[in-house]
Amino acid sequence: MSTALITGGSAGLGLEFARQLAAAGHDLVLVARDAERLRQVAEELGPAHGVAVEVLPADLSVADDVARVAQRLAVVGGRPGEGDLRPVGLLVNNAGFATGTRFAKSRVTTERRSIDVMVKAVVELTHAAVGQMLERDRGAILNVGSVAALTAGGTYAAAKAYVRTFTESLASELRGTGVTVTLLSPGFTHTEFHARAGVPESSIAPEWGWLNAEYVVRTALADVRRGVVLSTPSARYKAASALLRVAPRWAVRALGSYR
Numbered sequence: 001m002s003t004a005l006i007t008g009g010s011a012g013l014g015l016e017f018a019r020q021l022a023a024a025g026h027d028l029v030l031v032a033r034d035a036e037r038l039r040q041v042a043e044e045l046g047p048a049h050g051v052a053v054e055v056l057p058a059d060l061s062v063a064d065d066v067a068r069v070a071q072r073l074a075v076v077g078g079r080p081g082e083g084d085l086r087p088v089g090l091l092v093n094n095a096g097f098a099t100g101t102r103f104a105k106s107r108v109t110t111e112r113r114s115i116d117v118m119v120k121a122v123v124e125l126t127h128a129a130v131g132q133m134l135e136r137d138r139g140a141i142l143n144v145g146s147v148a149a150l151t152a153g154g155t156y157a158a159a160k161a162y163v164r165t166f167t168e169s170l171a172s173e174l175r176g177t178g179v180t181v182t183l184l185s186p187g188f189t190h191t192e193f194h195a196r197a198g199v200p201e202s203s204i205a206p207e208w209g210w211l212n213a214e215y216v217v218r219t220a221l222a223d224v225r226r227g228v229v230l231s232t233p234s235a236r237y238k239a240a241s242a243l244l245r246v247a248p249r250w251a252v253r254a255l256g257s258y259r
């Protein structure tokens with residue numbers, strides 16, 4: 001089975017991607033800032049599934065850290081200096097966070113970090129992966145966006161809108177090659193995301209508006225295997241996305257003020 005590199009592999013959706021991909025026999029490269037949590041995940045999944053789990057601690061808001069992860073992604077296999085590293089066959093650009101405050105109240109350093117992690121790092125890591133995957137004429141890239149990309153929900157939504165357009169564009173560019181590109185657009189999902197932003201989940205949506213990480217990841221991986229470009233788990237969020245795409249902009253702007 002191929003090796004999967006997952007950013008944000010220490011918690012939430014990223015941890016669920018690690019679990020499901022390890023269970024399917026994939027070796028893993030896990031990227032996040034919390035090295036101890038990554039090591040715990042590696043100790044859980046490696047022996048349990050008989051897969052190799054590399055831990056690659058990195059802060060994706062730090063350019064040198066992103067460059068180190070990009071270097072790992074660029075490995076083709078068998079080249080001088082690559083040792084026994086295997087090429088990454090699946091890149092999951094998953095790491096992300098909410099700034100948790102309205103723009104005017106936010107620290108500009110937080111806004112910059114948001115763009116660094118959810119836009120700049122996604123572009124740089126995707127570029128590194130595409131190069132080696134095209135050389136091998138096989139591979140898959142899964143970028144984690146959000147239904148929020150269709151709203152006017154602050155700079156977080158703006159970052160996800162970039163990822164949406166970037167991913168669809170790349171999917172078109174690579175059509176006909178052995179490399180597939182998928183955009184995952186989850187709705188509200190129970191993870192650490194909102195707690196980290198200091199926003200109680202109960203204040204955002206009723207329980208019927210929430211998804212669980214296991215279902216979101218299972219759906220996303222099934223769509224990646226099928227080469228689907230747009231993966232939006234659940235009928236309700238498919239419907240919500242369709243409505244957002246046709247809704248008058250004043251309504252979309254009004255919805256954006258929900259945070």
Ligand SMILES: NC(=O)C1=CN([C@@H]2O[C@H](COP(=O)(O)OP(=O)(O)OC[C@H]3O[C@@H](n4cnc5c(N)ncnc54)[C@H](OP(=O)(O)O)[C@@H]3O)[C@@H](O)[C@H]2O)C=CC1
Nearest residue numbers: 008010011012013032033034060096146188189191192193
């Ligand atoms: N939960 C939801 O409702 C939704 C989430 N999403 C998206 O899903 C993705 C995963 O989020 P989710 O699992 O929910 O959130 P979690 O907060 O549960 O996990 C976020 C992950 O990102 C990592 N991360 C955060 N900042 C950095 C950084 N600077 N460098 C490297 N890794 C970082 C964290 O690891 P560490 O702290 O160790 O660095 C953690 O592993 C995000 O892109 C999010 O925008 C989209 C739609 C809905």
Ligand SMILES: CC(=O)[C@H](N)C(=O)O
Nearest residue numbers: 146147148187188193
């Ligand atoms: C839906 C999202 O991407 C995010 N969890 C949010 O609260 O906006």
